Amino acid sequence: MYMLVNCSNCHAPLQLPPGATSNYICCAICHAITYIADPRSAPPPPALSYSSSSHYRHYRPPPHPFRVAAPSPFNHAPPGPPPAVHGPKRAVICAVSYKNTKNELKGCINDAKCMKYLLVERFKFPESSIVMLTEEETDPYRRPTKSSMRLALSWLVQGCRPGDSLVFHFSGHGSQQKDYNGDELDGYDETLCPTDFETQGMIVDDEINAVIVKPLPHGVKLHAIIDACHSGTVLDLPFLCRMDRSGKYKWEDHRPRSGVWKGTSGGK
Known part of the structure; x- marks a missing residue:
């Protein structure tokens, strides 16, 4: 069964197929990365570690699944936030x-x-x-x-x-x-x-x-x-x-x- 979620940036409908190994999905329109909190396949809680300089615990974020987002094939804007329109x-x-x-x-x-x-x-x-x-x-x-x-x-x-x-x-x-x-x-x-x-x-x-x-x-x-x-x-x-x-x-x-x-x- 497919999980449905809207893109966190452009709100386009996205589908996470069954058996997916990642809770992140890349939008095909704007290429924003959306995290899907699926209790069936959610990863374990992030590890907590002690800082070497203090006794307070610091959250160590998981590595980002995509190092560099590829440019969208339907957005000809330069790098940075996409413009409101694509030209007259x-x-x-x-x-x-x-x-x-x-x-x-x-x-x-x-x-x-x-x-x-x-x-x-x-x-x-x-x-x-x-x-x-x-x-x-x-x-x-x-x-x-x-x-x-x-x-x-x-x-x-x-x-x-x-x-x-x-x-x-x-x-x-x-x-x-x-x-x-x-x-x-x-x-x-x-x-x-x-x-x-x-x-x-x-x-x-x-x-x-x-x-x-x-x-x-x-x-x-x-x-x-x-x-x-x-x-x-x-x-x-x-x-x-x-x-x-x-x-x-x-x-x-x-x-x-x-x-x-x-x-x-x-x-x-």
């Missing part, structure tokens, strides 16, 4: 080619490189504020797994404030699965497929909406470009623009019958 322009660009599988796609990584070039050269996004997730990356946090995509999406909106411009680009497979909470008119949730979707599952539109749509405050803009099947409603927005080949369009009301608001908190 930032983007997450994700390309999944499913290489060497039956689901392999051609051109997705090229799409990602072209999008990065556009953002940097045309729209002046700092390269340091663009997180690229592709299978070409050697860093496991930079590969488009379900876990890495979730972390990157959370990073994208973290600390956003009026005037910020955010971009999410995805090129890969999209799919559908049965809607279990009754908020879809057609009875199906739309999904994005990370590299490990066959074992870890897909990322559902409900989660995408909750992570990068609902938190957007007034004055923040998000552009999402999704090149995948079933992508038309993958952000689970309250309204859908239906356009035909002649350019004629109409707005469809996709608000859940439950009355739950699926829009932003004021952002665009």
Whole structure:
């Protein structure tokens, strides 16, 4: 059974797997070290020793399990306390080619490189504020797994404030699965497929909406470009623009019958 605890710094949910040999866990987002007081596996009380210069007892702290915390893959700040925000322009660009599988796609990584070039050269996004997730990356946090995509999406909106411009680009497979909470008119949730979707599952539109749509405050803009099947409603927005080949369009009301608001908190 997994133990759940929030990061002591950024409050992200963390899991301590069964059989873990340490009561310390390193947050994958901010890399802060959190101590977990688990009575089932807690270490023995720290040893007390006498000081050579007095008869008072002094606490000898246990050695820190991590000498130097590695820099977070989603925080481009210099050493020291992390800033409140990551810059007014930032983007997450994700390309999944499913290489060497039956689901392999051609051109997705090229799409990602072209999008990065556009953002940097045309729209002046700092390269340091663009997180690229592709299978070409050697860093496991930079590969488009379900876990890495979730972390990157959370990073994208973290600390956003009026005037910020955010971009999410995805090129890969999209799919559908049965809607279990009754908020879809057609009875199906739309999904994005990370590299490990066959074992870890897909990322559902409900989660995408909750992570990068609902938190957007007034004055923040998000552009999402999704090149995948079933992508038309993958952000689970309250309204859908239906356009035909002649350019004629109409707005469809996709608000859940439950009355739950699926829009932003004021952002665009």
